Amino acid sequence: MFVNAFIGFFLASFAPGERAAQAACRSGLPEQVVKIIDGAGKYAEGTAVRLEVKTPGDVDIVERLAAVKLDN
Numbered sequence: 001m002f003v004n005a006f007i008g009f010f011l012a013s014f015a016p017g018e019r020a021a022q023a024a025c026r027s028g029l030p031e032q033v034v035k036i037i038d039g040a041g042k043y044a045e046g047t048a049v050r051l052e053v054k055t056p057g058d059v060d061i062v063e064r065l066a067a068v069k070l071d072n
Helices: 018-025 031-039 056-071
Strands: 002-006 009-014 049-053
Touching: 009 056, 018 031, 018 056, 031 049, 049 056
Parallel strands: none
Antiparallel strands: 002 009, 009 049
């Protein structure tokens, strides 16, 4: 995971493999996050998922996605 700071938000970037990306989509994440994962580019390193982090709820989503990645 990479985190870049911008004015007013952070950008969290992940590259989950295919199995972790599929598990994330089934894990109960918000529909908009599932759409981001489904529409993300696929590369040798994994699926390029980038999420803007602006609220405490966004931090929770990033933590959940990181946990799914670590478990898969």
